[in-house]
Amino acid sequence: MGKKGQLKDRTYSAPVKWMRGKGRVTLQFGCCYNYALDRQGNPPGILKNGAVDPLPDLFKVMIRRLVRWNVLPPTCVPDSCIVNIYEKDDCIPPHIDNHDFVRPFCTVSFLSECEILFGSKLTSVRAGEFTGSFAIALPVGSVLVINGNGADVAKHCVPAVPSRRISITFRKMDESKQPNGYVAEPDLQGLEPFSDGADTNSSTKNNKNASTRPIHTPLQRPAFEREDRVDKGRGIIAERPDSRYSSRARQGPVNRRRF
Ligand SMILES: O=C(O)CCC(=O)C(=O)O
Numbered sequence: 119m120g121k122k123g124q125l126k127d128r129t130y131s132a133p134v135k136w137m138r139g140k141g142r143v144t145l146q147f148g149c150c151y152n153y154a155l156d157r158q159g160n161p162p163g164i165l166k167n168g169a170v171d172p173l174p175d176l177f178k179v180m181i182r183r184l185v186r187w188n189v190l191p192p193t194c195v196p197d198s199c200i201v202n203i204y205e206k207d208d209c210i211p212p213h214i215d216n217h218d219f220v221r222p223f224c225t226v227s228f229l230s231e232c233e234i235l236f237g238s239k240l241t242s243v244r245a246g247e248f249t250g251s252f253a254i255a256l257p258v259g260s261v262l263v264i265n266g267n268g269a270d271v272a273k274h275c276v277p278a279v280p281s282r283r284i285s286i287t288f289r290k291m292d293e294s295k296q297p298n299g300y301v302a303e304p305d306l307q308g309l310e311p312f313s314d315g316a317d318t319n320s321s322t323k324n325n326k327n328a329s330t331r332p333i334h335t336p337l338q339r340p341a342f343e344r345e346d347r348v349d350k351g352r353g354i355i356a357e358r359p360d361s362r363y364s365s366r367a368r369q370g371p372v373n374r375r376r377f
Contacts, residue, residue: 128168139246148198185309196288212240212273219289222265227256246278263355
């Protein structure tokens, strides 16, 4: 749809692949932001007037689950996201997510596993390859929550990926940074996390006629609730959907390794 021009101006972006590691395709929903100063002189951050499409319904389903399953707090219900489409050897260079977005935020991984690298100093060793102090695996279907020092002190990057991969990074905008004319999504308001054993679905709580059938049945519980990997000191929480996928978190210098 992006290629066919069926999306708003700033939703789809496909930079020219002028060297290894460059050229990741992105789709932005809810708002458009710059990683760096652009040709029009807009500084890094959320553009006040960038025309993008609203969050697709399926992404709103994911957001509701992220909050109801306690992955993100109800104070940080995402209202925007970026989809990164990496072909083999594409990367995302070291960065700290702009403070136009509140913390925590999270990224969900699809199609293939790769690693994300964290460190206050991430060094480029050659096109698409970096060294840093901490690497964490991002298995298919995993959710990585980034908060605290992991979001604000350490930079992060995804070095050149071994094969096609898609990630969706969900973030909530700082209210003062919302684009002009922004209208909050009505179906993302009033979300509350489930509490164990109770049906705290807000539509059930607020609507006396709503079904009282518990919707938090064992089958619907996410398997990864039992498989969390938490590194709260660094502000990084990784959750994986099941144990089929390997999980590795490395500490200490990661030297001249291809990630
Ligand atoms: O692809 C990823 O998992 C990370 C994406 C990311 O860092 C970003 O969108 O700012």
